[in-house]
Amino acid sequence: MYDIRNYGAIPDGKTLATSAIQAAIDDCHAHGGGRVTVPAGTYLTGSIFLKDNVELHLEMSALLKASTDLADYNADDAYEQNYGALSEEWRAKHLILAIECRNVALTGLGTVDASGDFFFEEPKFYPQHQWMTGYSWRNGISYARDKELLRPGQVICFVESTNVTVQDITVRNSPCWSLFLHGCEHVTVRGLKVFNLSYFGNTDGIDIDCCRFVTVSDCHIETGDDAIAIRCAAQRLKKPRVCEYVTVSNCVLLSYACGIRIGVGYGEIRHVRVSGITVEKAGYAINYITSYAQKGCACIEDVNFSNISMNDVGFPVQIDGDVGGVTHSTLENIRAYARGGIKLNARADCEIFDIQLRDVDLHLIPEELELDERRRKTRGEHILYLSHVHSVVLDRVRVHGTSELLSLWTSAFSAMDCDALEVQNCVFPKI
Numbered sequence: 001m002y003d004i005r006n007y008g009a010i011p012d013g014k015t016l017a018t019s020a021i022q023a024a025i026d027d028c029h030a031h032g033g034g035r036v037t038v039p040a041g042t043y044l045t046g047s048i049f050l051k052d053n054v055e056l057h058l059e060m061s062a063l064l065k066a067s068t069d070l071a072d073y074n075a076d077d078a079y080e081q082n083y084g085a086l087s088e089e090w091r092a093k094h095l096i097l098a099i100e101c102r103n104v105a106l107t108g109l110g111t112v113d114a115s116g117d118f119f120f121e122e123p124k125f126y127p128q129h130q131w132m133t134g135y136s137w138r139n140g141i142s143y144a145r146d147k148e149l150l151r152p153g154q155v156i157c158f159v160e161s162t163n164v165t166v167q168d169i170t171v172r173n174s175p176c177w178s179l180f181l182h183g184c185e186h187v188t189v190r191g192l193k194v195f196n197l198s199y200f201g202n203t204d205g206i207d208i209d210c211c212r213f214v215t216v217s218d219c220h221i222e223t224g225d226d227a228i229a230i231r232c233a234a235q236r237l238k239k240p241r242v243c244e245y246v247t248v249s250n251c252v253l254l255s256y257a258c259g260i261r262i263g264v265g266y267g268e269i270r271h272v273r274v275s276g277i278t279v280e281k282a283g284y285a286i287n288y289i290t291s292y293a294q295k296g297c298a299c300i301e302d303v304n305f306s307n308i309s310m311n312d313v314g315f316p317v318q319i320d321g322d323v324g325g326v327t328h329s330t331l332e333n334i335r336a337y338a339r340g341g342i343k344l345n346a347r348a349d350c351e352i353f354d355i356q357l358r359d360v361d362l363h364l365i366p367e368e369l370e371l372d373e374r375r376r377k378t379r380g381e382h383i384l385y386l387s388h389v390h391s392v393v394l395d396r397v398r399v400h401g402t403s404e405l406l407s408l409w410t411s412a413f414s415a416m417d418c419d420a421l422e423v424q425n426c427v428f429p430k431i
Contacts, residue, residue, distance in 0.1 A: 011041020046072025050098040058110025089144035105165035119151035123199035135314030136283025154180035200224035227253035233265030263289035290324035310336035321350030341383035364401030381410035
């Protein structure tokens with residue numbers, strides 16, 4: 001066991017401990033591996049790099065506090081796969097990194113505080129953007145306070161690493177994505193807790209990008225952006241991978257964007273199972289998106305959602321195809337309390353087929369804001385809307401709502417240009 005205090009770390013929250021933590025990790029690695037412990041106390045740190053066969057363990061009441069000085073973070077070219085997003089006002093700087101490692105772990109009942117409140121400006125509303133209609137980012141959205149230096153990127157990054165474990169830690173106050181898994185294999189995430197403010201933009205909980213053999217379970221995520229995102233952006237990896245064999249189970253999610261988003265990137269996502277999820281709040285509880293902001297081409301195949309509870313969501317399910325495709329997907333045993341409806345919509349060169357919705361109960365709840373023309377356009381006119389999708393099965397789909405709420409819609413169900421559509425045992429109210 002390697003105690004970071006023995007390498008000079010001082011738990012006063014003021015003295016930079018980066019070199020001490022890194023020295024403990026390096027020594028542990030040099031002696032064949034083991035556990036590096038962060039005892040109780042507050043340790044100020046910049047970027048630290050995990051290495052093969054090393055577990056960084058945050059003991060109860062231990063706090064790693066991210067430096068607010070970007071000079072304490074990694075260089076932009078610290079590793080080949082690194083990147084930032086200037087358009088979103090975050091840089092290629094991170095707090096905890098494991099690059100091309102084997103057998104690495106981040107564990108314990110301690111906390112990582114990523115100092116996001118220092119880097120973010122006050123929240124604002126952007127009514128010129130169609131997505132800022134109150135279904136997502138209901139409290140506004142924040143970007144970088146400093147428009148020149150911007151803010152750090154993903155807090156915890158595992159890149160092209162194998163045998164990865166993240167267990168029990170708490171991540172809070174993130175300036176960007178909280179946990180980023182990129183091109184990894186054999187990953188276990190269990191008991192992770194993420195707490196970010198509702199208006200912090202780009203603060204995803206977990207991003208699983210081009211990874212294989214991943215299990216995520218028993219997590220609690222409350223954040224301003226996507227709670228869990230499953231992606232296929234392989235272009236920066238040394239060894240591009242399909243994102244496949246991913247399971248997510250027994251999690252509680254609160255998001256001011258998407259509870260679970262599938263898509264984004266140029267690649268494939270397949271063999272995904274999501275079950276036993278409670279979405280406490282979200283703009284979109286489940287969102288498939290083949291092309292994000294007219295960029296990307298995701299091909300999504302063999303995805304199953306089951307046993308999902310949704311409360312206070314804008315839209316329970318949206319499958320939105322521009323280019324790429326969504327095939328062989330089942331969504332079953334879902335109960336949703338939502339302001340908007342379910343949309344399955346394909347455009348341009350996208351193919352969406354073999355989609356099954358089974359045992360879905362949609363309970364309409366009142367709008368929070370006035371349903372003006374702009375919000376109505378975002379919401380749509382039909383509670384269940386299908387367009388240019390094929391071989392869809394609707395089995396025991398039921399829509400519930402008061403006459404007052406139903407009167408705000410044109411119809412309960414509409415299907416346009418859909419082949420091989422099966423509707424059985426469904427209950428759609430007359431409007």
